[in-house]
Amino acid sequence: MAASPNIALRDFLRSRRARLSPDSAGIESSPGTRRVAGLRREEVARLAGVSVDYYIRLERGRTASVSASVLDAVARALQLGELERDHLFALAHPARTCPARSSGQQVRPGLQLVLDSLTEVPALVLGRGLDVLAANPLARALYVDFDSLPPRSRNMARLVFLDPTVRELYTDWPGAARGIVASLHLEAGRHPQDPDLAALVGELSLQDPDFRRWWADHDVYRRTHGRKRYRHGLVGELELGYEAFSPADDPDKTLGISTVEPGSVSEQRLRLLAGWAHPLAVNPHAEP
Structure with missing residues (x-):
């Protein structure tokens, strides 16, 4: 046969x-x-x-x-x-097996400590399939309160394509969305037997024509660094850089850290957003 x-x-x-x-x-x-x-x-x-x-x-x-x-x-x-x-x-030469996500999608304590130490810029940890595994308060203030979402909805691809609020956050939504699609294509090549990834691609293909069209382009993309513009409902326009790092022993996870130009309007607005996310950190004498 x-x-x-x-x-x-x-x-x-x-x-x-x-x-x-x-x-x-x-x-x-x-x-x-x-x-x-x-x-x-x-x-x-x-x-x-x-x-x-x-x-x-x-x-x-x-x-x-x-x-x-x-x-x-x-x-x-x-x-x-x-x-x-x-x-x-x-x-x-596709992989014959796929490691179970349940055992590989946990954030180890050391990586969580790194994330917790980042208080002045948004930062988050993404897992396989762009699942959001952890986020600091400023990332939750910028994007969405991930912790309040059902576990299945804590996924950047689902949020970017299916959540109207997150979709409106990006000034260049098509550019950000195409990067999401190309990132998923790269993962699909590395993990062809991943049923959760296949289900995610199928769901987004059914629900969004842009995803379906861009998936057919077969572009691939690895998150490393770059710049993004946002239109935030509380503080207005933000231009942030980003740097992405994967632990040497776990390439399926990515620590994404935003950066901001010192002295810029975006830095001032990011501080306002941080004050909203951390009111006690801005004013330690404030009443709890």
Whole structure:
């Protein structure tokens, strides 16, 4: 009995091939003679130095014996970035098992102490599938009071796509939302057997057309650093940076820490928000 095709790999390769123009790949093409977007399969095969039949099998998700050297050649032919190349390898050789979330989604005491020590900027710990595992008071003031939500709703993807208040918080909601989708795609490549992640993707695909459309793009993204703009109901516009760190022994968790430019209007407004979140910290003599 033939093995089932690797659908995720098939769709990823097709999406990368479709986005690459002949000109950018160094292939001469006469105007008006192409019927497909991007490169043809035989062109990718030629660029990668493999037979057309072999590449067709690969793009159909038949990867039982594909070697690292072939994957490297295909990655070069499709001009994949480092993150996309890693994703290609993960898709081609998917993990057979998936660690249970119940044992791996706890925040260890040392990481919780780091989070608790961050009092002047928002900070939170995300787990697999963008579950919010812990957040400091300023993060709860910025986003939403995660602790008041049912456990299933403490998830940044669900909040960004399905919670109107959180959706309105982002000045550039499409940019933030597409980053969420691409982050989930990266996780899906690393954990193809995760039923909770599959259920999350299915739920968001059914409930939000933007998620469904962006999921079909097969982009991947790893949170590292950047800037985001917010429109907060209490303090107005905020421009914050962010830095993301994963513990060396637990890459499924991310400590996300916001940053703010010293002396900026955003710093002043963030202090106001901190005062709302920590009234006793701002005025230690205030009555409890």
